[in-house]
Amino acid sequence: MKRGYQDSPSSSSYGPPHSKFKHNPEGDGEFLEDETTKIFAKKVADHYSARTNQTLEEREASPIIHLKKLNNWIKSVLIQLYAKRGDAVLDLACGKGGDLIKWDKARIGYYVGIDIADGSIEDCRTRYNGDADHHQRRKKFSFPARLICGDCFEVRLDKILEDDGPFDVCSCQFAMHYSWSTEARARRALSNVSALLRPGGIFIGTMPDANVIVKKLREANGLEIGNSVYWIRFDEEFQNKKFKSSSPFGIKYKFHLEDAVDCPEWIVPFHVFKALAEEYGLELVFVKNSHVFVNEYMKKPEFVELMRRLGALGDGKEDQSTLSPDEWEVAYLYLAFVLRKDNRTKPEQIADETKVRCTC
């Protein structure tokens, strides 16, 4: 494992996020990404790349500021529960590095962040280097980092991160559902996680709760659900609101969340996610809808204090501001999960199943 300390994070890219892979049914290890899949992956990348960094004032004025704080609390709780001092962490779809401080607080030893959006990786680098907010220059991060621009759900990351792994913790926050456009991508995502985690390593994440979304869709009159801060729209092809269990991938909807998201996303039926993860030696520790997660961990004093500091529910004193009912409804659309890599599966056993070739 080469993990030399870097003042600046090393960064790289493994070619355009949408580089071509050819599928060869004879199984010689090549894989062709369907054109549509590439277009959608690019749409997602462009959307996140175009999102500029907000000033503190702009952030506080956001119509979903309390939801953002709540989501930060959920991620912090997951990190505090599962990351240990000195851990090597792989952050898939790391975005602008919004979790860097959380990892620093957990005193991790090494960090690799990968995201498909080059603009986000740039912002992440700026944040890591301490240049993000000149008013609030914070001390340097205590862990070395490597930042990479690329598609986490397309190529074999174990090849690219040969010298960086194995990892103790893998995190994929609010992003796993972008892998669910095809079975090949979903498998690639899980095989990457499995191949890079050490036996006993932990995979933590958050993603939309398909049960909630589908239930709301079925209760709605048309193909759209939403409130003042979000809407989700399904295409006509889903007008009967039935989803075949034989094709649990590629169930696309358009998601709009005020001041945050506006791009295609995919339903992830959790039982399929769990079963597929098991194929890759990843066993479910728990899955909880965000509402349940909040109710459960708010029984622990240390996390109540963390919530007070983050301010999602006000600070318990002068600041009485809290999530609006509409923000709380959006929180209900998500779940948190924890998986553990079993001690048996050898990385090479699973990584070879659907071989892909990196073209960079």
Ligand SMILES: C[S@@+](CC[C@H](N)C(=O)[O-])C[C@H]1O[C@@H](n2cnc3c(N)ncnc32)[C@H](O)[C@@H]1O
């Ligand atoms: C909602 S943001 C979450 C960012 C970060 N994990 C967080 O919690 O702050 C979703 C992120 O997933 C990234 N993403 C989407 N598809 C991806 C892919 N195929 N490979 C890598 N990153 C991807 C986006 O660029 C975006 O940064």
